[in-house]
């Protein structure tokens with residue numbers, strides 16, 4: 001659906017998109033192949049580009065012009081939707097005094113640097129004052145929002161990562177997660193464990209890379225639009241409608257990690273590539289929420305990439321590259337891929353325990369937001385929650401409270417969107433499995449049946465609808481987290497032979 005904007009506005013989005021493409025290129029380059037010594041200059045360039053973009057959009061004359069323009073656009077049009085989304089974003093930060101904003105950027109930079117050092121040394125005490133200052137600063141920024149009502153700082157932060165979400169919604173969601181998954185995890189932990197040592201055998205990195213290419217080929221990734229490279233912590237970066245960069249990390253003794261992260265990141269890529277091409281450069285692409293994106297990466301990783309049909313189809317290639325896989329059956333392989341074991345580190349968590357890692361962070365963020373968190377006791381609070389929900393206790397701050405970088409960058413309100421995305425994925429998958437024979441599509445190598453379903457029902461809309469709206473329209477019923485917990489109950493009861 002072609003969007004028609006006034007020349008001044010089209011020029012604005014073209015210019016912002018140009019800065020954006022340049023910044024994405026520099027960013028991805030830095031985290032993949034750039035030699036380290038160029039980092040300072042690259043960072044300087046990124047800072048200049050983002051300042052130019054910021055000044056362009058936040059110029060008071062420009063904002064006044066956009067406000068006027070918004071009023072002229074017909075209600076219900078995509079153009080109006082796009083312009084309103086941009087204005088709402090701009091107004092979130094527009095009232096922040098320059099010195100307050102600059103102090104925040106400084107606190108953020110200091111905190112990130114301190115976090116790196118503290119994590120290396122497993123030393124929370126060193127990081128504590130930086131964290132406390134940054135979180136206070138981040139919460140303070142929200143008080144300049146026109147939507148600030150005196151006490152809804154966390155709501156504003158949550159909404160910033162996924163439009164329409166707030167604490168009340170997330171409380172209800174996590175209540176279901178707790179109620180349904182904690183007893184299930186206890187049963188799984190008491191059941192006979194699945195031996196996964198075979199998966200952790202040393203495997204050549206070149207061969208793993210070859211297998212990742214085969215995975216992309218099986219998922220019919222278009223090499224003209226997607227490029228895979230390697231990095232420390234896998235991510236995806238979106239350059240344009242026809243150019244997405246995905247990354248993975250090969251560990252010699254963790255074959256599954258790279259394989260599933262390739263599938264996960266391709267899920268993000270596919271979503272972006274299948275958004276209506278006419279939305280390119282607009283907020284209808286850039287405004288896609290975090291839970292929305294994570295719903296699509298986890299859809300591909302968990303519902304497709306961990307399924308038996310998927311591995312049945314990949315098995316011949318797998319054995320061709322790693323002949324020792326011939327000694328395990330497809331059933332044994334799929335059991336190992338889906339095993340669940342309580343662990344300390346979120347990024348290594350299995351599908352079942354993952355939402356509990358998120359619940360713990362959510363509970364701490366609520367304390368940060370209402371001012372009740374005792375920063376002196378944060379490592380202990382963290383450890384106690386891990387013990388309570390997962391039965392494991394970190395031995396140091398590196399594997400405990402310092403493991404993730406989000407808080408060190410002032411990103412509070414981000415974590416909950418990960419768990420919500422998984423639940424959206426489950427409700428979408430339930431409907432897809434009614435519409436098409438997923439197993440048959442995978443086993444016969446017709447991956448396009450899956451991508452076409454996703455494009456038609458989910459992807460093409462971009463941010464013109466929220467993922468909640470899409471989930472409810474596609475499934476024909478209200479969002480229900482029980483669909484997600486029931487899917488996990490069913491899957492893990494079978495896998496661990498629970499009654």
Ligand SMILES: [Zn+2]
Nearest residue numbers: 264268294297
């Ligand atoms: Zn992701």
